[in-house]
Amino acid sequence: MSSVAVFEELRAFVRERDWAQFHTTENLAKSIAIEAAELLECFQWNADGDPADIRDELADVLTYCLLLADKLGVDPYEIVLSKLAKTRQKYPVERAKGRSTKYDAL
C-alpha cells in the first residue's frame, strides 16, 4: 500500500469532521506525544503488553504521524530512509556493533 491511499482516507476523515482547524503542526506534535504515552502504558508495570492493545495504540501514534507528514508534504517511508542514511554515519558498524551506547559516547 502506498502513502497516497492512506493520505486520501485520512484527509476524507478529517474533512468530513471539519477538523483541519485543530491540526496545527504543534497540536499534532502534542497528540503524537500523548498517544506515545498511551502505547507506553501497555508496559507500565510489566515488560509484556497485550498484543491487540499494543497494535491499537501504535496505530494511534502512526495516525498522528501520518497527519503531520501530510501537513509537511513528505512521504513517511521516504523520511525514514533519508534519516536512516544519516544514522548509519552516526553509528558506524565497527563501533556500534552489539552496543546500545549513544553516538556521542561511542
Add this chain to the structure above:
Amino acid sequence: MSSVAVFEELRAFVRERDWAQFHTTENLAKSIAIEAAELLECFQWNADGDPADIRDELADVLTYCLLLADKLGVDPYEIVLSKLAKTRQKYPVERAKGRSTKYDAL
C-alpha cells in the same frame, strides 16, 4: 513505496549492528515516547518549529514505530486504516463536526 522495502532496509541496518537484542517491544515503546518528546521540543516555547527539525524528529518517531510494527508482524498503513474504521464510529460526523471534544463527552 511499500512497507516491504522500508522493512528490508531497517532490518539490514539493525542486523549489521546486532541491535535486535535491544529491540524488545517494551524498549521500542519507550523509544517512541522519547522521540515523540524530542519532536515536541521543536514546539516547547512557540507554536512554530523549524520545518527541517520537525521532519527529522518525525522521522525518528516513525522509525521506531516501523521497528515495532515489523516486530508485531503488521503493516503500518493497514493498522492505521483499520483503526480509522473504529474511530469513525466513535466520532460520528453529525456529532463530532467542528468540535475537538473527546468521544466520551460528545
Add this chain to the structure above:
Amino acid sequence: MSSVAVFEELRAFVRERDWAQFHTTENLAKSIAIEAAELLECFQWNADGDPADIRDELADVLTYCLLLADKLGVDPYEIVLSKLAKTRQKYPVERAKGRSTKYDAL
C-alpha cells in the same frame, strides 16, 4: 524545607532572566512531558539507569512541576495528598492489594 523557600528561589531565577513570558501553563505542560522523556531515556535500553543521571533528570521534571504549581497557586505536597485521598477510594486495599490492575478493571 517548605515550598515557600523553593518558590522564592525559582521566581528569582525566572525574574532575572525575564522568562515569565515563556511560562504559559501550556508551555510548562509541554516542558514537563519533554523532561519526563529525558528521565525515561535513562532507562531506554536497560532497567537500571545511572543514579546521578536519574536524580538530575528527575530534578528537571520537578522544576517545571513546581513552576506550574506556583502559576496555579497551589502547594505541590498539598495537591499530592489531596489526590492521594481520591486514589485511596479508587483503589480500595481489599481489591487492589498486590495487584497492578487499573481501577476500572479491578
Add this chain to the structure above:
Amino acid sequence: MSSVAVFEELRAFVRERDWAQFHTTENLAKSIAIEAAELLECFQWNADGDPADIRDELADVLTYCLLLADKLGVDPYEIVLSKLAKTRQKYPVERAKGRSTKYDAL
C-alpha cells in the same frame, strides 16, 4: 509542609496495597512520562486547559516524582535547588535574558 510528612503518607498508601514490588525506578520513570502526557492532554487542542483538571493531572505527575525521589533517598526540593545552581551557570543572565534559546545555541 516538609517532604517527611508526604513521604510517610505515600509509604503507608503503598505498603497497605503491597505495591512496592511494582515500583522499580524504571516503572516509576515510565509512570512519570505517562502522567506527564495526561497533563499535556489538557492542552491537546487549545492553549488553556481546565484548571481543576490541570491540578489533578499535575498531582499525578508529582506523586510518581515523589515516589521516585523517596526511592533514590533524595529530598525533592533539595534536588531542584541543587539543579538550579547548575542551570544558573548554563544560562547566565546577560546572555539568556528575554530569550528562550537553548544553552548550546546561546
